[in-house]
Amino acid sequence: MQDQDLCAAQNRGVRELGAEKLVGWDEVQQGVVINSFDGDATGIVHQKAEERVYSDFNSYTATVASWRVQKPVFNIDVCIDCQNCWVWCPDSSIISRDKQMLGIDYDHCKGCGVCVEVCPTNPKSLLMFTEHTELDAALSGWPEKTKKEEK
Amino acid sequence: MAITSIKNLKEFSTNNDRFEGAHLLCPGCAHSMIVRELMNCTDDNLVISTNTGCLEVSTAVYPYTSWDTSWIHIGFENAATAISGAEAMYKARKRKGTLKDPDAPVKFVAFGGDGSTYDIGFQWLSGAMERGHDFTYICLDNENYANTGGQRSSSTPIGATTTTAQAGSHSYGKKEKKKDIVSIMAAHGAPYVAQLAPNKWKSMAQGFQKALGTEGPCFINTVSACTTEWRFDPKDTIHITDLATDSLMFPIYEIIDGHELNILYRPKNVIPVEEYLAAQGRYKHLFKPEHKHVIESIQKEIDQKWEMLQRREEARI
Ligand SMILES: Cc1ncc(C[n+]2csc(CCOP(=O)(O)OP(=O)(O)O)c2C)c(N)n1
Ligand code: SF4
Ligand code: SF4
Ligand code: SF4
Ligand SMILES: [Mg+2]
Secondary structure (H helix, E strand, C coil): CCCCHHHHHHHHHHHHCCHHHCCCCCCCCCCCCCCCECCCCCCHHHCCHHHCCECCCEHHHCCCHHHCCEEEEECCCCCCCCCHHHHHCCCCCEEEECCEEEEECCCCCCCCCHHHHHCCCCCCCEEEEECCCCHHHHHHCCCCCCCCCCC | CCECCCCCHHHHCCCCCCECCCCCCCCCCHHHHHHHHHHHCECCEEEEEEECCHHHHHHCCCCCECECCEEEEECCCCHHHHHHHHHHHHHHHHHHCCCCCCCCCEEEEEEEEHHHHHHHCHHHHHHHHHHCCCCEEEEEECCCEHHHCCECCCCCCCCCCECCECEECCEECCCCCCCCHHHHHHCCCCCEEEEECCCCHHHHHHHHHHHHHCCCCEEEEEECCCHHHHHCCHHHHHHHHHHHHHCCCCCCEEEECCCEEEECCCCCCCCCHHHHHHCCHHHHHHHCHHHHHHHHHHHHHHHHHHHHHHHHHHHCC
16 A cells, blocks of 8 residues: 555655646746745845844854864954955954954854964964963963064 | 945955855865955845855755855856856846846856866856856866865866876876866957956955956956865965965966956066975975976976966057
8 A cells, every 4th residue: 555645756846846837937936945044135245244133054153163273362452453364264253343353253263373374463463372272361471573583 | 236345455344244154164275265255345146156066065064054145056067057047047037027126236156166167067167158148157276176085177287196196106196287267268258257366355356346247258267275185284375375376376367358368466576386386285296306397397387378478468459
């Protein structure tokens, strides 16, 4: 005896596409779609992350923090807001608002160290520390300005 | 179109990212630097297709997506096919008056790796360019099939070791030259073709904006340094790309309407290609005495190409 539901595979493509009604090519129902936002996503380009309603499917709601062995630490006192770190961070993890660098998004940072390399200040405004280093400890031991090597 | 201002980096940084973190690309991967910049250089709605490769598998791992725009994943060879179809459908629906918001500006973009662009999706890309769809195709050129473990592609330069063209006692790595995809695409008569690099963020953003603002099929080859297969420390992605552009291994230029060539970056100090090669594990074997001749021939090729580009630019034809 065969269960009707178990035989559904025979009709699957047809039914899922809504084609049993003989609809036109531009009326076919969507297949599987994952929505990045809950509700209306019009205009999200003008919304900052904190203003958006991310859906649970958006990787913004996930974390890759466990990938890190080292983490960048930000010292705002030295920063000149050049935004080098913002443009080159491969993990959208530099939090910049209104032309100012505010800090690091540690949920998404993978600890690659690119931001430290591209930071132009002397001493650098970003430095790598082992993951378990306390923020205070990192900041209190921040290096002094280094003199240019004499040639 | 709504171009976002790129007068300087501070201003550029006021854009809100539409490419989200917690994708699974390697730390330091240049693919995401390029994708972020494309998405930050316009306010328009984007419809993006991405075929199989590191970018696709790392940004759509169920249940997550890192894309805040319409995004289609399609098989390895078909980024150009999918975006052609989407663009054609959009135009048809606009004509029929069945679009919800017909006045909303929308741009069509395809991302493919070099494996899919130079090799496997080549005829489909050529077809889409010839049919003249209104889209921008961006190749993320990391010079190998990175997602499947680093096989050689027709973009892999001569002398690089890959898993299918391995350097060893009888081989210096890949023996064939890199295919000149930029010239091939320009030969389609495309209105805008360019080679750009993420270390030169401004010329890259401006090139992206030109392509998005140009009607018709545009092609951009971007240099995408691959920390895993090129074998360098993830922190050095931008440094390696600097060496690539400053040694002229990757000259930065555009070709308009298939003929008008403009050089977009002239290094103040051109560095010997040896410095670029020495910074990456994939070229380590070339520094053995028996393979040094390969470095010399690479340098010679670079010099000839640069000479050719400069003459083409001067000729203004
Ligand atoms: C038709 C087909 N052949 C082979 C594969 C396996 N495959 C998946 S990704 C990939 C390599 C992609 O290389 P590339 O396009 O250069 O992108 P990258 O991963 O380097 O960014 C291969 C061979 C596939 N998915 N489909
Ligand atoms: S370490 Fe890498 S991922 Fe983390 S903030 Fe810096 S550039 Fe971004
Ligand atoms: S690169 Fe350095 S100086 Fe520039 S914004 Fe980032 S932290 Fe500040
Ligand atoms: S293998 Fe290369 S291209 Fe792929 S994610 Fe890693 S660094 Fe990026
Ligand atoms: Mg590749």
